[in-house]
Amino acid sequence: MISGAGAAQPSFAARLEAAVQAKKSCLVVGLDPVVERLPGELLGRARQGTGSAGWTAHAAVAVGLFLREVLRVTAPHAVAAKANLAFFERLGAAGWDCLRRVCEEAKDLGLLVIADAKRGDVGSTAEAYAEAFLGDIPDTLGPVTDAVTLNPYLGSDNLKPFLRWARPRGKGVFVLVRTSNPSAAEIQELPVDRKPLFQHVAAKVRCWSEELDATLLAGDELSSVGAVVGALTPLQSQIVRAELPRAFLLVPGYGAQGGTAEDVAPCFLAGGRGVIVNASRSVLYAYEKQDGPWLQAVEGAAVRAKQELEAVRWKSRQSTVDSRQ
Amino acid sequence: MISGAGAAQPSFAARLEAAVQAKKSCLVVGLDPVVERLPGELLGRARQGTGSAGWTAHAAVAVGLFLREVLRVTAPHAVAAKANLAFFERLGAAGWDCLRRVCEEAKDLGLLVIADAKRGDVGSTAEAYAEAFLGDIPDTLGPVTDAVTLNPYLGSDNLKPFLRWARPRGKGVFVLVRTSNPSAAEIQELPVDRKPLFQHVAAKVRCWSEELDATLLAGDELSSVGAVVGALTPLQSQIVRAELPRAFLLVPGYGAQGGTAEDVAPCFLAGGRGVIVNASRSVLYAYEKQDGPWLQAVEGAAVRAKQELEAVRWKSRQSTVDSRQ
Numbered sequence A, B: 001m002i003s004g005a006g007a008a009q010p011s012f013a014a015r016l017e018a019a020v021q022a023k024k025s026c027l028v029v030g031l032d033p034v035v036e037r038l039p040g041e042l043l044g045r046a047r048q049g050t051g052s053a054g055w056t057a058h059a060a061v062a063v064g065l066f067l068r069e070v071l072r073v074t075a076p077h078a079v080a081a082k083a084n085l086a087f088f089e090r091l092g093a094a095g096w097d098c099l100r101r102v103c104e105e106a107k108d109l110g111l112l113v114i115a116d117a118k119r120g121d122v123g124s125t126a127e128a129y130a131e132a133f134l135g136d137i138p139d140t141l142g143p144v145t146d147a148v149t150l151n152p153y154l155g156s157d158n159l160k161p162f163l164r165w166a167r168p169r170g171k172g173v174f175v176l177v178r179t180s181n182p183s184a185a186e187i188q189e190l191p192v193d194r195k196p197l198f199q200h201v202a203a204k205v206r207c208w209s210e211e212l213d214a215t216l217l218a219g220d221e222l223s224s225v226g227a228v229v230g231a232l233t234p235l236q237s238q239i240v241r242a243e244l245p246r247a248f249l250l251v252p253g254y255g256a257q258g259g260t261a262e263d264v265a266p267c268f269l270a271g272g273r274g275v276i277v278n279a280s281r282s283v284l285y286a287y288e289k290q291d292g293p294w295l296q297a298v299e300g301a302a303v304r305a306k307q308e309l310e311a312v313r314w315k316s317r318q319s320t321v322d323s324r325q
Helices: A012-023 A040-047 A055-077 A085-089 A092-108 A123-134 A156-169 A182-188 A197-212 A234-243 A261-267 A294-318 B012-023 B040-047 B055-077 B085-089 B092-108 B123-134 B156-169 B182-188 B197-212 B234-243 B261-267 B294-318
Strands: A027-031 A080-084 A112-119 A147-150 A172-178 A223-229 A247-251 A275-279 B027-031 B080-084 B112-119 B147-150 B172-178 B223-229 B247-251 B275-279
Touching (some): A012 A172, A012 A223, A085 A092, A085 B123, A092 A112, A112 A123, A123 B085, A182 A197, A223 A234, A234 A247, A234 A261, B012 B172, B012 B247, B027 B055, B027 B294, B055 B294, B085 B092, B085 B112, B112 B123, B123 B156, B172 B234, B182 B197, B197 B223, B197 B234, B234 B247
Parallel strands (some): A027 A080, A223 A247, B027 B080, B080 B112, B172 B223, B223 B247
16 A cells, blocks of 8 residues: 555545636546547557457557547547546556556646546455555556546445545545436336435435545535436436535536437536536547548537537526525 | 357356366355565565556566466365456556466466456446457457456446357356445345345346346256355345346355355255355465465465355255245
């Protein structure tokens, strides 16, 4: 265990809020690199040795080159990059090495870095994950990651170690509450005391946040224990927001998954606060749907997403209703 | 996407059952390598350069040497090795490289390999995870892994891609149902229609299994869609077993976490079938509690665990009650 990080520094929520204000954007660029969808000029390299030993190394280099360019053109329009670990783990150790480098580049470009890992485990295992994602060990994700996504099924045992690592380092977590996939309701909407399960999970997240993260909740500040709520189900978003009036919400499902900027509206707090919205495939692979240089398509998609979301955020900024409790 | 694997081959459940019969053991050796707890002779190497760049590579080499020896002496007494990804991810890309090599060695020693990854995600992301853990890409975990643990919170969307990769390759999954950690009840025992949530999750796992895995359920065979149920709560285990009469149960919590062999009894099907029991720290770090060569302590702990569990399994083998429905 390597102890680290200094005294009081701005919380994750405060840093995120400041970035949203400064950049006038709540866009998160999702890094879901599918090797087979890379632009033509990188695809040859990515396909070198497909199916044989060593392919993952080639593919990881191509992915790294791709995402470096993507980050360079999208960073001015976004507040954070969200690395989706599955697409890196598909390339094994080479993918994990690429992941760390890509996150480093995102950080160097001034983006906050979210590891979309959805981890959830018990006691000493959660502790190891927490250090892996939020710790100080050189050559690992820890030093370059600002927040990590977590699964709630194992309860607060999973959350506690992450918060122990997060708090002194100004880092945070996002707990899955209501996801954006078609089968989400199978478990998340099971009725508990006439309310859907996800609403109870939201209430638990609030309890855990108040109990474990009290120092971060002083004054007007938002909690660094955030929640993930999909863009495809605005009614559910409204319920989650009511349960979590002080949480940052990370909203996936916008763009390629079918969610619109308007669908995100119920998530915003008064003043347009407390929300970041992820767009992955609709930005990353924008060149598949239009002619011209691929990077220009990517940048254009990021700009459009930012503007669309800003329009909705602007409306909620003008709202006089303050839903904080 | 690399397609692969031939025609009909034994299912994961059939292979696991055969291993239990052949080895007269239901023990799974859990690989939770904590660098700081390695035996003295490896600790110097493991600590080389602590806190500086390059440390993870040194530590991963030491972990690899440790686990190679552990696997060599425990393989005759166990049916599977369960790699706990957190402890490898703490070492970044070097850890992932070590993980693959260790799993390869476990496979070469005739053990089935379970990646304890507890992944749970949506659509294309779950697809990428499924290929990462059960696919055919050289240099990744896919070719050396027989099964992976999954989180149920996102519903069947998460399960489907894993089963698509698992089925033609004779591989399987274990879905978390009731975990062994103190805070498990916070979510898993929320009451849904007067039954705890985990019971509904068990019922869902059964539905998913019957729907998605029908070909594996012919005749007397167990399902390759297994479940994870902790050893610390025998009453809960009984409930899960009643809901899942055809599933292999992977039982953690035995040993260092406090569960006894007797606690596992309610999990067995008639004939002593359908259960594997994980022991991680109680085997891996057995030398911390006794003098003498460390490897001898590890082997002794594995033998004792196997015998303890066999005694309980033997009792249930003699049971005439067949709880299958």
